[in-house]
Amino acid sequence: MIRVQQEDFDIGAEIARLRAGRTDIGAIVSFTGSVRDQSGEVTDMTLEHYPGMTEAELQRIEAEAQARWPLQASLIVHRYGALMPGDNIVLVVTASEHRDTAFDAAKFLMDYLKTGAPFWKRETGPGGARWVEASAHDEASAARWTKPKRAAE
Amino acid sequence: MRLLYFAWVKEKVGVAAEEIDPPAGVATIAELIDWLKARGPEFENAFARSEVIRAAIDKRHVRHDASIAAAREIAFFPPVTGG
Numbered sequence: 001m002i003r004v005q006q007e008d009f010d011i012g013a014e015i016a017r018l019r020a021g022r023t024d025i026g027a028i029v030s031f032t033g034s035v036r037d038q039s040g041e042v043t044d045m046t047l048e049h050y051p052g053m054t055e056a057e058l059q060r061i062e063a064e065a066q067a068r069w070p071l072q073a074s075l076i077v078h079r080y081g082a083l084m085p086g087d088n089i090v091l092v093v094t095a096s097e098h099r100d101t102a103f104d105a106a107k108f109l110m111d112y113l114k115t116g117a118p119f120w121k122r123e124t125g126p127g128g129a130r131w132v133e134a135s136a137h138d139e140a141s142a143a144r145w146t147k148p149k150r151a152a153e
Numbered sequence: 154m155r156l157l158y159f160a161w162v163k164e165k166v167g168v169a170a171e172e173i174d175p176p177a178g179v180a181t182i183a184e185l186i187d188w189l190k191a192r193g194p195e196f197e198n199a200f201a202r203s204e205v206i207r208a209a210i211d212k213r214h215v216r217h218d219a220s221i222a223a224a225r226e227i228a229f230f231p232p233v234t235g236g
Contacts (some may be wrong), residue, residue: 050212057214090235119235120233120234
């Protein structure tokens with residue numbers, strides 16, 4: 001399941017809802033991304049997104065994870081709008097029988113989200129506002145997941 | 154077709170969305186960018202480093218060589234920075 005929202009999320013409540021009534025789940029991994037103040041360089045942040053495409057991309061990324069791993073459940077929640085240092089930005093939860101699947105799928109979801117989901121961060125600090133630049137590290141992390149596929153071709 | 158701009162591309166062109174009717178010779182995203190750049194200094198500036206601009210057709214990522222023939226909505230934006 002995916003959700004795009006302005007409101008904060010409660011990690012414990014999200015995981016409780018995901019596993020409610022289920023006795024088949026053996027491993028649950030969650031990742032939470034939050035706003036860093038970067039030693040006072042960031043006083044607030046605005047997250048812009050592309051309504052419609054954001055949801056479509058997150059659904060596509062989640063479907064890709066479910067095709068690659070035997071997941072029993074997954075959840076992506078991503079916020080947009082005005083955020084402050086310490087605020088939650090994104091939550092990814094994966095559930096499976098065994099831990100490796102849940103860990104790998106959670107990392108995959110985050111790596112693909114980072115390079116594919118149409119969000120843009122604008123940070124404000126003492127020196128003014130600036131759009132955050134995409135990182136080569138994120139591109140490399142996402143590209144790693146395509147290597148086994150290429151090798152098989 | 155409808156054009157959408159996001160993040161600093163939107164700030165530079167000065168509008169969030171517009172309807173356009175490019176001439177028949179404009180067949181790909183790359184050609185559309187070239188056509189847009191000729192519309193004025195704000196477009197010339199926004200698309201100056203066109204290789205960093207990302208595009209989506211009808212809410213799916215596409216490369217600059219993608220055909221725009223069937224496009225209803227085309228978006229231009231910087232590399233994404235969510236998560």
